[in-house]
Structure formats: C-alpha cells, structure tokens
Amino acid sequence: MSGLAGALVDLAAVAVLVIGVAGLWRRDLRALVGLLRVQGLALALVAATTAASEHDLGLGVTAALVVVVKAGVVPTLLVRVARRDPGAREAAPLINVPSSLVLAAALVGLAVVVGAPLHALAPGRAAALAPLGLATVLVGYLLLVTRRRALSQVVGLLVIDNGVALTTFLLTAGVPLIVELGGTLDVLLVVVVLRALLGTMRAHLGDVSLDQLRELHD
Amino acid sequence: MTAVAVALVQVLVVALGGLLLTGLMAKVRARAEGRVGAPVTQPLRDVAKWLGRESPRATAGTALAIVPTVVVATTALAATLVPLAGVGLVDATGADALVVVFLLLTGSLALAVGGLATATAFGGMGASRAMTLSALAEPALLVAVAAFAVPAGSLSLPAMLGHALDQPLTMVSPSHVLAALALLVVVVAETGRMPVDNPSTHLELTMIHEAMTLEYGGRDQALVSLGAAMRLGLLLGMLGVLTVPWGLATSAAPLALLGGLALSALKATVLAVVIALAEVHSAKLRLFRVPELLAAAFVLAALAIVVGVVAR
C-alpha cells in the first residue's frame, strides 16, 4: 500500500469512528440519518481504497454494495420514517451530551487498549487500525443505550454494524463477498422490519418514544 | 538580531492584521447578509480615534488601570513566540506552545478580574461566563496542543512545525486533522465568535466578552479592543500555521521570512472568511449548550491522541 493510499485508509477509518461519536452530539433525527449516510460512504472508501491498492475485485464489489445499501437504501428508508414527524428531535438523552461525549472518548481509549492484540491477527498497516472498528461498535452501543427515540436506536444499531464491517475490512482486507452480502442484507431486513413496526406503533400509539412502551411489557 | 527583528515585525503584523481581520469578518458577514457594512479598516480607525481620547475610569481605580495594558502586553509577547514567519531562526525566547497558551490565559484572566473590579452587574456577569467557558475550553486546548506536539515529541513550536514540514504526510494523518478541528472550535470559543459569543451585540442576555469591557472608554477602550483583535489575529495565525505549515521559511533569509509571514497572513485571512461565513449560517448557542460544543472539541482532541497510537 502506498503512503498516500495508507493515509486515505487511515483518514476514512477514523472518519467512520468520529461520525459515530458525532451521532452522540446531534439531536436532530434527520441530521442523524445524514451522518449515517456519510459514515456509509467513509466505510466504502476504506473498502475501495484497500481494493484498489490490493487489486482485489471482490472487495471492490463489496465497496460498491456498501455504497448502495449503507449510504443509499437504508438512510433513504430511515429518512422516510423521519419525515412522518418533521422536526422530530431526540428528547433529552438518558445521559447528557457532554457526559456521553466524554464517555465515548473513554470507550475509544478502552477499545484501543484492549484491541491492541487484534493487530496480531493480521500483519500490515491497515490491521493496526482494527481497534477503531471495535471503538465504533462500542460508541454505537452507547448510542443504543442512551437514546430514547426508536429511530435513534436504529441508528445506533447501524453504527454498530458499520463498526463490525470496518473491523472486518481492516483485519482481513477483503471478507468473502458472500459474507458481507449476507451481513448487509440482514441489516437491510432489520431496517425494513423496524420501519414497518414503527409505522404500526405510530398508528396505535401516536408516538414512538420508547419510554412510553414501559407499560406494554405484560 | 534577525530573531528580534522578526519578533517585532510579528507583533506589528499581528496587531495590524488582527484589526483588519476583525473588520474583514464584519464585512464578510454584512455582505453575506445583503448589507454593505462598514469598511474593513473601521476597527483600525476606531482604535486610532479612541487612543486620542481621555479615559473615563469608574471608581474601582488601580485594577482597571492595569488591565488594558496587561491584555495587550501579554498578547504582544505571545505574538513574538509563535513562528509565523519561519522555523529556522535561533529562538531567543523559548518558543514553547504552553507559554503562548498561558500568556493568552493571563490576558483573559486579567480581563475577568477587571470585569469584577467595575462593581457592576454586567462586569460580573461577563467575567463569570468568560471564566466558566475558559475553564471548560482548557482541556480541549491543552490536549489539542499536545496532539500537535506528540509526532514531533516536542512542545516547542518551531520544532513541531519543523517536523511537520519535514514529513508532509503527517499533515493528512487523522490525528493531525482531528487536532486541527478541535483547535478550530477552541479558537472560535476563545476569540468570542459565534456560536459561542456574538461579537456584534450589546444585549445583556448574550454578551460575554463585551460585558466585561463595557466600563472602558477612551484609551483604555482602545487597548482592550486592540488586545481582542490581536488575540484573534494571533490565534487564527497560529491555527493556520499549525494546520498547514507549508510556506514557513526554514532559513533566516529575509525574503523567505517575508514570504512565510505573508503566507501565514493569507492562511489566517482564509480562516477568518470561513469562520465569518459560518457565523452567518449559525445561531448563537444557549450558554448552557456551549459546554456540549467544548466537550465535542475535547473529544476530538482526545481522539487525535488515541487514534495517533494506532494510525501514525
């Protein structure tokens, strides 16, 4: 991998992580989906750059798939959901924003410390970045745990998925196409199901704030 | 000898440039909002006008008399330390980044003390808000500076910039980009620009910096305004050279130094225009949302260092 391509992979991988952290900062649901779209593109950039410098056709196809699904179809579906209540914002998160940001920084630190042995799985410069994927997963979990709106939780789930994808791209420099295809389709399925579910919930309850679902459990 | 001359020229350029940048930013905002706006040289004329007037001083006395001088003197001293022209000079004063940071901090502390010394509600309010924000900005600022320092292994500004010039690839490294972003947010907060503070308002609910300086007049006002402008010029210049050090002279040749200084001024101008345009499109944050912004800056800076361990 040339110096410039390496730098590009570095930047794109860090971008995936930083966009995940930015998800903790923004409250506007539409903006969250926008962040997700950019994160998909950054993820695709990681795959595409690696594919180009390693001349790996399968990875190239995966990159194209990532663009289509993660930066195209999924965000579009979510935007449609978000459009039903325009101006919807995340209500006060369970942990306030500065604290959750600082917590995210701590999680990233933790991921880098415990993820250091991941480098041993595969040689090369890209594999050293693998802890960043782990960090993205943890940040996604934080988003999932601290948010009240169903839609922002879906975003959290997708950030986790992107983190997993980032880790695999960096570690194996090319997952078998079929594996990536399966994973991506799973996510697509989840989004479609959730979208249907949210629609039904809205029809019955008039709101999709998860705090109000507490009485439904029995 | 060259070093002293360069330092003096830098002070002049920062003073003049700071005033002009203040005017330029107001002009850009006015144009973007469809107004004509005051000429770019307006702040310069204001300061010149105020310098010739007598200074009315409220009863508080001594503290108010010292503060304007302290603000300008510390900022001027900081301006001699930042290598805006070139990194090849034998540094005569120990151009350590922390000294620059703490000199600027001294200036803002003096301003806050002055605000309290006026014994008015506005002075106290401005001081309280400014100190709160400066305390919260401190981690972001120091960690961002540390992130710039780590690749070179030195906190001396010429060494940091020299290292970045030697190895241009560090300029596109993720930690460099993140640190630059963090520093940008801190600079916006520390110079009192939107969305943290609105430099063109005198409404009590929104004032931070202006509230502390309400009681100054005449020459004192001129010095305080000059100090704020120099701070803007210096911080933008520093942000510019730290982010993109290209163009800084590596020798002590006068022409190269002049070119380096001109390029630094250009970088600062570009940053000023970008910030001014961003101001047009942003609303001022509520005071209690600003900690979120500063926390974000801190997280960017911390990520810059942590990410630097795996991607360097």
Add this chain to the structure above:
Amino acid sequence: MPVLLVGLGLGLAAPLVGALAPARGRTLLAGGLSAAAGVLAAVAALGVLLGGPVLRARASGLLPLAGASVRLDALSAAFEVAVALVVVTAALFSMGYTHGASASRPATALQASFALGLLLVPVAGDVVSFLWAWELMAVASLALLLVEHDRPAARSAALWYGAMTQAGAAAIMLGLLTLAASAHGVSWSALAAARVSGPLAVVAFVATLAGFASKAGAVPLHVWLPRAHPEAATPVSAMMSGAMTALGLYGVARVDLGLLGAIGRWWWAGALVVAALSALYGALHAATATDLKRLLAYSTIGAMGLGLIGLAAAGELRASGQGRAAATLVVGVLVLVGAHAAYKAILFLAAGLIERASGTRDLDLLGGLVRGMPRVAGLVAVAVASAVGVPLAAGFVGEWLEIEGLVAGLSSHDPGGVATILVGLVGLALASGLVAVAMVKLLGIGLLGRARSEGAARAREPHGIAVAALGLPAAATLAMGLVPGPVVAVLGHALGTVLGARAGAPQGRWDALHVGVTASTLRPLALLGGLVTAVVVLRGLARVGSRGVRAVVAWACGRSDLTARMQYTATSFAEPLQRVFADVLRPDIDTTVSPEEEAREIERVIAYQSRVGDAVEGGLYRPVVRGADALGRRARALANGSVHRYLAYGLVALLVVLVVVG
C-alpha cells in the same frame, strides 16, 4: 550537620518555652524559636541540595525499638525547604497576629510542636523515627483543632480529622512495617537496598498510598480536609495546608516511588485515575465555594491532586521504560510543592487577616478590601498569579514541567500508557482551569469591586510583622518564577533517591530551563524583558496621544444609582459552573418567594439559597457512619450493667484463649 541539629533543638525548645513562659512575650518567644528552627533547617537542607554530603545522625537511646535516626538527603531537603518556608512564615506571622485565647499556654506549645513535627518528618531517617514524627505532627494538629472546643464546627472537624488521620497513620504503619519485615531493617537505606517486590510490595503500596494520599487530601479520603483546615487557627491552617498536605506527597515519593521494587504498572495507572479525579473534585469545589478558607482548603485538594498526578504518572512511565519523562515529572512535582507551599501560605494567612479585619470570611459579604488593605491585596494578587499559572510566577514553572513530562509520556506506541497519561493530562488541564475560576473569584469578588457589608467597608490592614511575614513567601514565589533554572538544577539531585537514576532531569541555568525529553526551553527573564518592553512602549504611547484620565461613576448601561448589592456575588459568579457540573456537585437549592401582601402578582422578596455540600461525604461516609452508629447501639445490649455478665465474659474469654493456645 550541627546546623540541622541546633535547628531541631531550637524547634524542641519552642514548645517548652510556649508551655512555661509567662503570657507576655510567650508568642514572641515561641514563634521566634520556631522561626529560627525553620531557618536553620532550611539552611542545612539548602547545603545538601547544593551538593553537600547527605547528613546522618543516630541517637540509639532516644526512641524505643530502634532509636532515633536523622537523615537529610536531597529528597528530604527539597521538602524540608518547602516546609520550612511555611513554618517560618507562619511563626513570624503568629508573632504579630496571635493573641487572646489562641495565645494560651497549650495553644502556643501545640503550635510549636506541630511546627517541630513538620520539620522532623522529612528528615526522619528510618521507619520508626518517621512514624514518631508523623504522629507528633498528626496529634499536635488534632489537639490544635480542639483548642477552640467550644465551637461545634471545630469539634466536628476534630472528630473527622482524628478518625481519618489515625486511620491513615495506621495504614502507613502497616505498609511500612510490611516493608521493614521483608527487608530485615528499618532505615531508608536498608529498605531501598532490599527492593521488596511481589505481593508484599503491592500490600505495602496500597496501604502506604492510601495513608499518604489521605494526608494529601485525595478523593475519597479527603473529607477531613475541608473541615479541618478552615476551623484551625490561621497560622495552623496555613501550616496544615501548605506544609502538612505536601508531606503526603513526600511519603509517596519517598516510599512508593523510592523504596518499592517493581509492582505492576496498572497499580500506578489506578493511582493516576484517583489523582486526576481528586484534582478535579477539589478544583470544582474550590470554584463553587463561597467561604474564603473553604475555597482555599478545596484548592489545596486540587493542587495536591496535580502533585499526585505527576507522581503516579512518573511511576507508570518508569514502569513502562520511559524513565526520562518520569524524571521531568518528579522535578515538576517538587517545584509544584514549593510553589504551592509559598502561595497557599500567603493566601491562608491573608484570609486570616481579612477575617479579623472584616469580621467575616464569607465571600458574599466581602469586596472592596483593596482600598483598606492594599498591601494584603497586592500579596494576594502575587499568590493568585502563582496559583493560576501566570508565567513568571512559581506555580507556572511547576505546571509547565509537569505538562512537558506528560506530553513526553504521550509519545509512546503503547496504547495503555498513552490512555493513562492522557487521563492525567485531561485532569490537570481541567483542574487548572477550574482553579483559575476559583482564584479569579477570590481576587475579583473578595478584594475588588465594592464592599458588600459594613465590616468589609471598615476593614483596615494591621501594621507590623503579621503583614511583613507574607513578604517572604511572596519573594520566594517571584524568585522561583523568574529564576527557576538554579532551583530546578538543584532539585534534580533528588531524582537519585526517587527514581534511582538522574537521566532526563531538566537542566537549569540562571536564565533558562531546558527540558530534554521535549526539547523545549523556558526563558522567564527574556519573557520578563519582553513584557517590560511592551509595557514601557504602551505607557509611552499613552503619554504621546493622551488627554489623561478622568474618574467617573461606573456607567453600567446608564444606571446611576448603583449599589453594592447589584454586583455579582461569589454565589452568582460560580452559578454557571455549578449548573454545568450539577450532577457532580448536587447543590441544595432553595428559592423562596414571598409575595406582597396586597397584590399577589408583585413578588417582594425572592430568597435564593444554594449550598454545595460534599457529595462524597454524603454518599460514601454517612452510610458508614450510620451503620457504625447502629452497630454501636446494638452492641450496648452486651453491656447492660450486670456484674455477673461482665464476669462471665471474662470466663468465656479465658476459655477461648485456653482452647486456642492449647
């Protein structure tokens, strides 16, 4: 050697004189002797720091078990000088300040004993002498709190202090005896030679660190400090804050860094996290406190937290092979200790003068003191400059060295190390920002502006030695800030004791201070030159174009009827911070609105009350205290007054002993 022994002898004579001398001249005599003891000890310590030989002496019959042993090496000397600075200042101060009840025989004798204990701790040469000196210091200061036992606040402070300090001393004793047992010796040199490591070293580390950190006010063992320091008499609280807390750091440097062999680096990482939290906690409470002395007490927790960050980071870095960065950090901490001793002595003693002159130490009732007490205000300004890290004052030099060391530590490829050091850097940065808020509040609200009460308006400063004594630490502050090179150069001698190696020590010349690990230089005199030039030029400009200055009434957006009540108060100044950190501080806010009688829409009085208690004390200690209390109540059933039952206990005890032994 004779200088040191004569000094300690004078220190020993001081309490005797205090106990025996007649009321007239008692404080003068005892204070003079304590001050002379401090000066001589400082002279001896400076001799060692300047490269003299290590001073050793033993008196085998003096103390039980192992005899008394005195040893003054470079590390001891560094702390001895800082302690002596505070002791001398406080002793001179009390010659002009102390009278009435606090000049009684017991109070005078105890204060002199406390001073002696402080001077003895750093020069104790073995475990036994150290523990004796430590106890002398602890018990004397505890008894000093009880001198004013008619005040409930002082009694409760003494109770907390007594419990915490004795628990701490027990932990230290446990740790040191563990070490001594496995090293088969009690002198520092024997312990250093043994290099105890393994599980026993970890036990010793945890026990001694807890004890020393409690003395240095580390969270969550700090609860005694904000109670005890404000309640003690002014010279005593200055010695407690400036010198006694620093000896907690001495213990960490001497024992945990200097004597223990290899323990896992993660122990140091844990200590670093605790230190960072405690720096933040102290600084945050200092920023929101409204009681002058309470503010100073919390800022001591913050400053000691910074010191602990430095020492813990040094331990971590040494363990991960970055000894050069560790050296910078240790020297930085030593400078910080000296700087803190100087500025905290000024601030506490000035707080005492202010309290006496105005009748209150509530910042919400002070203000405008600069007019009645100009010299005190000037001295406080110097101390504040040092505390917030204005370049050219001593505090900045320490903070600068510490940040340089931390940044050097960040330049490694080891993720764990970087993450740990980053925690330290963040804690230091935020804490120093918050301390700046506290200090600006102290200066701006307490001394500037307008007087907020009758007392503050009438306050006048006393003349004589009470104010003049503060000149000593002020001069030290400026000297260390302007010419730090020689100071740092001699403090480097202490590294051999602390880290075992001197590599990477910052180098100092008279005009410059160079840190090798970050290739950076500090030139305070050049900065001073630049600053003076700038000021002269600005003043010159002012002469040229100026039309002079006119005194006017403050404009304040057009109000002419400004009253002192319209100013910001200490409470309102800190309100934004209190709101930002509401989750940590858990303030107790009370707003009472009393409406006008006739028209309910018009609010007549709005009373706003905000009290920030100590969340750690409320959340962690109260349940323990309550539990212990309940246990005690229940245990009362054991002793119901029946003699037969007591005799039966004796029989049961005898039987148990017989069974166990047999």
